[in-house]
Amino acid sequence: MSVILGIDIGGTFVKGLVLKDNKSVFECEIPTQSGEKLADCVQTLAEKLVAGSGVKLSDIAGVGVCCPGVIDEDGALVRADNLKLKNYPLKSLLGQKLSLPVKVCNDANAAALGEAKFGAGKGYSDSVLVTLGTGVGGGIVIGGKLFEGNKKAGAEIGHMVIARGGRRCSCGRYGCFEAYCSARALTAKTKEVMRRNKSSKMWDYAEVDGRTAFECQNANHSAKKVVDWYLKHLACGVANIANIFRPQVIMIGGGVAAQGENLIKPLQTLVNKEIFAADYAPVEIKCASLGNRAGSFGAAALFL
Numbered sequence: 001m002s003v004i005l006g007i008d009i010g011g012t013f014v015k016g017l018v019l020k021d022n023k024s025v026f027e028c029e030i031p032t033q034s035g036e037k038l039a040d041c042v043q044t045l046a047e048k049l050v051a052g053s054g055v056k057l058s059d060i061a062g063v064g065v066c067c068p069g070v071i072d073e074d075g076a077l078v079r080a081d082n083l084k085l086k087n088y089p090l091k092s093l094l095g096q097k098l099s100l101p102v103k104v105c106n107d108a109n110a111a112a113l114g115e116a117k118f119g120a121g122k123g124y125s126d127s128v129l130v131t132l133g134t135g136v137g138g139g140i141v142i143g144g145k146l147f148e149g150n151k152k153a154g155a156e157i158g159h160m161v162i163a164r165g166g167r168r169c170s171c172g173r174y175g176c177f178e179a180y181c182s183a184r185a186l187t188a189k190t191k192e193v194m195r196r197n198k199s200s201k202m203w204d205y206a207e208v209d210g211r212t213a214f215e216c217q218n219a220n221h222s223a224k225k226v227v228d229w230y231l232k233h234l235a236c237g238v239a240n241i242a243n244i245f246r247p248q249v250i251m252i253g254g255g256v257a258a259q260g261e262n263l264i265k266p267l268q269t270l271v272n273k274e275i276f277a278a279d280y281a282p283v284e285i286k287c288a289s290l291g292n293r294a295g296s297f298g299a300a301a302l303f304l
Contacts, residue, residue, distance in 0.1 A: 003059045005049055006114075006300025007042055008107060008292075009067035011082045014045050017293070018053040019300040022118075026053035027296070034083045039093035046098055062101035063094065064299035066110030071152055075104035103302040107295050109146050109155060111288075112139025114298030115251050119290040126247040129288060130157065130238065132256035135170070136178040140245060158182075162236045180233040183210035183255045190226050197222040214259050231263075235270035242275045242283040253288030260287060 007016035015029035028048055033041040046063060067090070069080030075091020077083070094102045105113075112121075112129035121127035121141065130138040136158035140147040148154055158178035159171050166175030167185070179185055190213045194202050201220040205212050213230070216223035238250055250271075257263065268285045272278045290297055 002061055003055050004061050004300040004303045005046055005063040006296040006298070007045060007049075007063065007065045008110065008295030008299055009038070009042065009065065009083070010107075010295075011068070014041055015292070015296055016045050016049050017296045017300065018049050018055060019297070020053070020055065022304075024293075024297070025055075027293070028052055032083075035085065036088075038083060038085065038088070039090060039097060042090075042094055043097045057100075060100055062103060062303040063098055064110075064302040065090065065094065065102065065104045066107040066295045066299040067104070068107050071104055071106055073152060075102065101303075103299075105146070105148070105299070105302060106139075106152065108137035109139040109148055109152075110298030110302070111253065111290075111294035112141055112155075112298065113146050113301045114290055114294040114296070115253070115288050116141040116144070116298075117301045117304065118297045119294060120251045120286050120288050121249055124248040126245070126249075128157075128241055128245060128247045128250045129294075130241070130250060130252050131254035131288075132181060132234075132252065133183055133254035135184070136176075136182050136237075138253075140247075142245070142247075157237070157241060160237060160240060162233060162240065177233075177237040181230065181237060181256075186210045186213070186226075186230050186256065189213075189229060190223075193222050193226050210256050211258070214262055231266055231270060235267055235274055238267065238285065239271050239274035242271060246281055247283060249284045249286060251286055251288040253291075253294065257287050263287075 004019045013029045014032050017024045017027040030045050070078040072078050077085045077088040091102050091104045115121045115129050116127045127141045138157050140155050160177045161175045162177050163175035167179040169176035169179040187209050200222040201216045202212050213223045213226035217227045
């Protein structure tokens with residue numbers, strides 16, 4: 001019997017699961033305590049997971065943890081702005097508190113591994129996850145293993161430039177994938193087009209967000225223009241990833257992925273036209289399937 005705890009540290013909640021024989025048998029979450037209390041918070045959740053699942057400590061092979069920010073090879077948080085931490089030895093502290101083996105990785109990378117092992121990427125050896133949320137993130141799995149680059153600082157696919165000299169990104173560069181394809185960028189473009197077209201059906205929405213243009217596109221020309229603009233840039237970024245890594249599948253996650261086939265079908269058509277040798281080595285585009293549980297599954301998968 002193999003038992004692993006998978007814990008995902010978010011800005012609002014720390015959530016986790018107990019993986020027993022590759023199946024989640026218990027899940028729970030608690031509010032995040034940022035700053036120096038973070039390790040205590042993770043310890044509390046780990047204890048709840050053990051108590052709630054009824055597993056024995058002696059059966060636990062390890063505790064996998066993922067969190068946002070830059071994490072070094074020793075499992076320390078070099079920089080985690082959302083958690084108000086810098087040079088915080090998370091792995092070392094948890095090892096002492098839990099008396100169990102601990103592994104720590106970036107949350108986007110863990111989500112990619114979770115989807116690869118338990119979600120939409122299951123059955124593929126090479127996959128990439130692209131998450132379209134407040135920013136654009138994701139992770140890369142090659143040969144069933146995470147690719148993280150030098151000092152685990154790689155795989156920042158959101159900061160690949162797709163429009164040289166284009167829109168300013170939160171990182172300070174111009175033209176990043178994130179500056180065009182995040183939900184924030186999609187919302188900003190929607191509002192920009194609405195301001196130029198006061199008769200647009202999109203004005204009927206009380207709250208404008210990343211869903212608005214997609215939901216109006218069949219009945220409104222200006223909404224269709226927004227969707228076409230978004231898909232064009234998304235296809236550019238996805239095609240770049242496909243050409244460099246040539247995975248068998250690229251999975252799309254995050255809030256924008258809720259559009260399902262309205263996003264995936266036209267995106268697949270555009271990517272097929274843009275990638276090199278698409279007929280010889282095709283790349284399938286599909287929606288991620290684990291939602292906000294991907295990080296917890298991926299954290300546990302660090303021990304598989």
